[in-house]
Each structure stands twice: as structure tokens, then as C-alpha cells.
Amino acid sequence: MIRLRALEILEKREKTKYWLYKQMGMSYHAFDRMIKNKTKMIKFSNIEALCNILECEPNDLFEINDSMPE
Numbered sequence: 001m002i003r004l005r006a007l008e009i010l011e012k013r014e015k016t017k018y019w020l021y022k023q024m025g026m027s028y029h030a031f032d033r034m035i036k037n038k039t040k041m042i043k044f045s046n047i048e049a050l051c052n053i054l055e056c057e058p059n060d061l062f063e064i065n066d067s068m069p070e
Helices: 006-012 017-024 028-035 044-054
Strands: 002-004 062-064
Touching (some): 006 044, 017 028, 017 044
Antiparallel strands (some): 002 062
């Protein structure tokens, strides 16, 4: 399973989830599902926005996790 690592990146940059939510400009429900890895897809535009906001590359945002989803 591929996992979004945005929370870890936020923690390293000493930013909050709320700060990222405000920067993203999406609905809270969609944002919360994305950030908690509870969604099956992420739009390319959201990946690009995350990269720009967090000043990282797409490969920094994701990791492959061999465990099964809960």
C-alpha cells in the first residue's frame, strides 16, 4: 500500500495539520481523509500543491508500506 507522509513532513517543518489545511484550500472532509490515508486516490493537482507548500518532491511525500490497510 502506498502511504502519504505529509504528517511526518509537517512535523519536521514544525507546522500543523490545520496550517496545511488552510494552505490547500480544499474541503476539510476531503483533506482529512487524504492526510489520514483513508482515500483511494489523490489528484495530481493536490500532489503538486502539497509539493509546493511543503517544498518537497513527490517521492518525499509517499512511501510503500507492505502491511495491509486497516
